[in-house]
Amino acid sequence: MVVAAGGLVRASDVTDLFVRKTATESVTSSATLQDDDQLTLAVVANTVYTLLGLILYDGGTTGDFKFAFVIPASATLDYAAQIPPTAATTAAGNTVNNSAFTDADTLGLGAVGAGTTLAVPIMGLLVVAGTAGAFKLQWAQNTSNATATRVFGDSFLRLTPVPS
Secondary structure (H helix, E strand, O other): OOEOHHHOEOHHHOOOEEEEOOOOEEEOOOOOOEEEEEEEEEEOOOEEEEEEEEEEEEOOOOOOEEEEEEOOOOOEEEEEEEEOOOOOOOOOOOOOEEEEEEOOOOEEEOOOOOOOOEEEEEEEEEEEOOOOEEEEEEEEOOOOOOOOEEEOOOOEEEEEEOOO
């Protein structure tokens, strides 16, 4: 990376940011969003990124799953995610919600039982203005339940700078 005069970094000089979850993490009996232990990236001010991600999870049909993204104060995020409805009871044949979302949204997703892994593909655009900071995934059970909701290893987030 090249740092220009005044300590500014150009988006064209920044390489992709990538983080892969290496261990399974679980939440039990809590619907309070918490930071994922690994899925966090440090973003640069005045940079536009494309977002690509995959969340692998399971959980009980009562607890389900929810997630949101935390972004720097000056940033905006618009993304699409394919998500099963919270009423889902099997992995096959569910209606998929493929809507546009923003950083203000917390998404509730269905889980179809412990041991049945579901995948949520995510793509979007993160625009960071004058404040650098953390881009991170937060998640929890959608409804507090004694059956653990888990996010699995190999879930990932990738941010690619868009040349200006």
